[in-house]
Amino acid sequence: MSDMSDSDPSDTTRRRLPTILLTLGHLHGELRALHGLSLPGYLVLGAVAEAGGGPVPVARLTAFLRESGTRMTSLLKGLQAAGLIERDRRAADRRTVEVTLTDAGRARFADAERTARALLRGSLGPGPS
Structure with a gap:
């Protein structure tokens, strides 16, 4: 794994971070900044x-x-707490907790999905639409 600490920019032996790592880092930052979601939160939604x-x-x-x-x-x-999901116990089996999206969660995911698709298309090239 590449060292992410600051180093002398003239050091030509320093390895660059792989494109996928940079893309995921950028995606995480954009999801946080634009939609208030972490990458795992986006994946859950x-x-x-x-x-x-x-x-x-x-x-x-x-x-x-x-x-x-x-x-x-x-x-x-x-x-x-952000109003994006509801958690409830399954009526037939109270041991099972289930998650559903709220209307706000559906809307937030749709917006975040557009951001993710645009960023990934720009960084990694066209993929499935």
Whole structure:
């Protein structure tokens, strides 16, 4: 991995960061600045949106992001506090917590998705539309 510390700009032996790393860093920054979302927050909203906006079990989101339960809970609390998701216990099995998008969450994801697509298209070239 490349050293991200400051170094002498005249040092020609310094390796450049890979394009994908720079692109992901830029995407994370743009999502934060323009939409108030972290990259994991954007991915959670996207996963729920891709599921048709209906309830998605927290366990499925945790597996998708390969996050710890503690980290996922923290992430979901933040999204819920921002009014982007709702978390509810499944009526048939109270042990299962499910996530749904709010109208604000759908709108925020749609805006963030446009930003992500434009940035990725510009950085990595055209991909699937």
